[in-house]
Amino acid sequence: LVFTEEDKYGLYSNLLFKYFLAEGIVCGHELFVASAKEHPDNILKELPAPLLDDTHGEKLGDEAAAVKSEDFQDSMKIAWRYQNLPKIEASPTTYTKFGHYYDVSKKMPPELLQSIKWHSFYLHEELSSQPKMKACNMNSAYMRLLQSLQRIISQGGFDGSDPQKKPKNVLRIGIQSLGSLLWGDDICCSETPEDAHSLTKFLYVLRGLLRKSLSACIITVPAHLIQNKAIMERVTNLSDMVVGLESFIGSERETNPLYKDYHGLVHVHQIPRLNSLICDVSDTKDLAFRLKRKLFTIERLHLPPDLSDGVSRASKQELAGSAKLLSSGCGAMAIGKKHLDF
Amino acid sequence: QGKFTLLRDTRTDGSFLVHHFLSFYLRAGCKVCFVALLQSFSHYNIVAQKLGVNLTAAKERGQLVFLEGLKSCLDLVFGEEEEQPGQPSPLQFLSESPSDLRALFDFVRVSLSAPDSGSWKGPVLLVDDLTVLLSLGATPVAVLDFIHYCRVHVCSQLKGNIVVLVHSSEDVEDEENELVVNSLCHHSDLILWAEGLATGFCKDVHGQMKIIKRLSLQQVGEQDLVQVYQYKIQERNVTFFARGLSAAVL
Numbered sequence: 001l002v003f004t005e006e007d008k009y010g011l012y013s014n015l016l017f018k019y020f021l022a023e024g025i026v027c028g029h030e031l032f033v034a035s036a037k038e039h040p041d042n043i044l045k046e047l048p049a050p051l052l053d054d055t056h057g058e059k060l061g062d063e064a065a066a067v068k069s070e071d072f073q074d075s076m077k078i079a080w081r082y083q084n085l086p087k088i089e090a091s092p093t094t095y096t097k098f099g100h101y102y103d104v105s106k107k108m109p110p111e112l113l114q115s116i117k118w119h120s121f122y123l124h125e126e127l128s129s130q131p132k133m134k135a136c137n138m139n140s141a142y143m144r145l146l147q148s149l150q151r152i153i154s155q156g157g158f159d160g161s162d163p164q165k166k167p168k169n170v171l172r173i174g175i176q177s178l179g180s181l182l183w184g185d186d187i188c189c190s191e192t193p194e195d196a197h198s199l200t201k202f203l204y205v206l207r208g209l210l211r212k213s214l215s216a217c218i219i220t221v222p223a224h225l226i227q228n229k230a231i232m233e234r235v236t237n238l239s240d241m242v243v244g245l246e247s248f249i250g251s252e253r254e255t256n257p258l259y260k261d262y263h264g265l266v267h268v269h270q271i272p273r274l275n276s277l278i279c280d281v282s283d284t285k286d287l288a289f290r291l292k293r294k295l296f297t298i299e300r301l302h303l304p305p306d307l308s309d310g311v312s313r314a315s316k317q318e319l320a321g322s323a324k325l326l327s328s329g330c331g332a333m334a335i336g337k338k339h340l341d342f
Numbered sequence: 343q344g345k346f347t348l349l350r351d352t353r354t355d356g357s358f359l360v361h362h363f364l365s366f367y368l369r370a371g372c373k374v375c376f377v378a379l380l381q382s383f384s385h386y387n388i389v390a391q392k393l394g395v396n397l398t399a400a401k402e403r404g405q406l407v408f409l410e411g412l413k414s415c416l417d418l419v420f421g422e423e424e425e426q427p428g429q430p431s432p433l434q435f436l437s438e439s440p441s442d443l444r445a446l447f448d449f450v451r452v453s454l455s456a457p458d459s460g461s462w463k464g465p466v467l468l469v470d471d472l473t474v475l476l477s478l479g480a481t482p483v484a485v486l487d488f489i490h491y492c493r494v495h496v497c498s499q500l501k502g503n504i505v506v507l508v509h510s511s512e513d514v515e516d517e518e519n520e521l522v523v524n525s526l527c528h529h530s531d532l533i534l535w536a537e538g539l540a541t542g543f544c545k546d547v548h549g550q551m552k553i554i555k556r557l558s559l560q561q562v563g564e565q566d567l568v569q570v571y572q573y574k575i576q577e578r579n580v581t582f583f584a585r586g587l588s589a590a591v592l
Contacts, residue, residue, distance in 0.1 A: 146419070147420075150416075150420050197477070197478065197479040200477035200478065200479075201477070201478055201479060203477075204412070204415060204474070204477065204478055205415055205416065205419055207412060208412035208413065208415050208416040209416065211381075211382040211412050212382070212412075212413065212416065229513065229515035229516070230515045230516030230517070230518070230519065233511050233515065233516050233519075234473075234476070234477040234516070234519075237380075237471075237473070237474070237477070237509055238380075238474070238477060273355055273357070
């Protein structure tokens with residue numbers, strides 16, 4: 001379960017979200033997109049186009065050549081995406097490259113979109129149907145979403161319940177702006193919300209669904225609006241991976257010369273520790289992202305040389321010289337077991 | 343015998359302790375009731391195999407009773423309407439009253455009092471992780487009541503042990519959580535507190551472990567014994583060392 005905290009204006013988190021879905025399309029996974037804000041059809045139309053030419057792959061050398069054959073575990077992790085950073089959760093067994101690159105300036109060609117099966121859940125279209133689940137003291141919008149999800153999972157054979165179903169595929173689930181007012185949840189509005197447990201209950205059931213099926217999920221949440229810190233703590237506990245995106249727009253860091261190359265920071269709050277005592281922790285936790293015209297990259301935070309005389313830096317540490325590009329371009333963030341091997 | 347051990351983690355993941363106790367008690371031949379609320383069975387199984395214990399086999403021979411919280415919850419929420427009247431779901435409080443964890447206690451009681459318990463040494467109740475119950479809407483008082491009933495039954499009546507993992511944070515933002523954790527701390531015989539390092543993340547030292555032996559509960563006037571170690575988690579075990587003496591430094 002990848003939990004993403006959105007940046008203030010949701011720009012970058014949307015981008016990540018789209019990457020996750022785009023990668024799903026390129027890998028041939030099935031998609032399930034849920035949103036209360038935008039109609040999923042529109043989201044899907046706006047996905048970035050993949051760069052499928054090999055020349056790009058050669059340039060990046062060994063990063064692209066990671067051959068990963070992985071046996072599918074029965075359960076995949078749920079990624080909560082803070083901001084719309086697409087996370088490539090599943091490692092496709094049919095591809096030798098781990099992850100793909102995308103061109104942000106172009107849209108995904110519709111033929112690619114039609115080559116996979118996708119399901120959408122737009123809250124405002126679903127309001128008419130009554131939830132058939134047992135009342136769980138949960139927000140009704142969440143209940144409907146869970147019900148729809150469960151239906152897709154069992155019908156699509158993702159949970160292995162029907163042995164006659166087609167060969168196993170992975171379901172990529174993307175849920176946008178969960179916890180916001182549009183879902184009928186008031187945790188973003190007040191410090192003592194009326195129903196403080198809906199989101200956490202939803203997450204728990206979602207986690208159960210993900211654990212028993214071949215799916216990966218990314219959720220973006222406007223965490224900066226949630227005023228009750230206790231809820232954030234609980235939500236973190238219930239997620240496998242928690243990433244926060246902090247964009248510099250509108251904050252004092254935008255003009256700080258230290259950060260002039262970047263558009264924001266990436267905070268990795270938690271990484272999954274599944275099926276093992278240890279988790280794969282990278283050397284550094286200072287990551288920043290930037291959005292160029294075509295590429296969205298995530299890199300180790302590299303401070304420019306301090307050329308001013310006599311004025312000390314505002315920020316604390318100075319990272320070593322070479323800014324090794326950790327991330328390959330758009331969205332090829334290889335998660336799986338090798339978490340931050342960009 | 344009859345001890346209540348509290349596992350606590352702050353700023354880090356203390357689940358390696360749960361895996362340790364699970365394999366420890368299974369290897370010792372105890373009957374274990376494991377209430378696993380946070381992860382799936384296969385996760386624990388895979389880690390236990392690395393530690394040398396087979397959970398599936400333990401389940402089959404009746405040594406391990408495993409409650410997979412996630413699966414139970416799904417069955418409850420998406421399940422069919424007709425349910426066997428004599429067997430309510432252990433997580434019934436989700437759909438019924440949030441202040442009644444009796445069904446969960448009944449599950450524990452039944453699994454540890456089964457007639458074949460005589461063939462195993464001492465019953466053990468293991469919970470991972472208790473604070474999830476708060477996230478699911480149970481009131482703190484209900485959680486504390488549940489633990490109290492378990493203690494009476496398992497520790498006093500059956501002379502077994504209880505090991506519970508709770509998650510706490512350093513800022514006292516989550517009052518319900520703090521209430522439960524503090525209350526449990528006062529009643530525990532042994533507290534193992536895994537904390538992330540205050541100075542931040544480090545590759546060689548994953549955290550610090552405080553071991554608090556509550557001698558003050560046994561004898562009036564005794565002080566609690568506190569020991570602090572640092573640890574590093576590896577693939578198959580965890581190494582402990584005195585503070586500042588990690589292998590990377592020496």
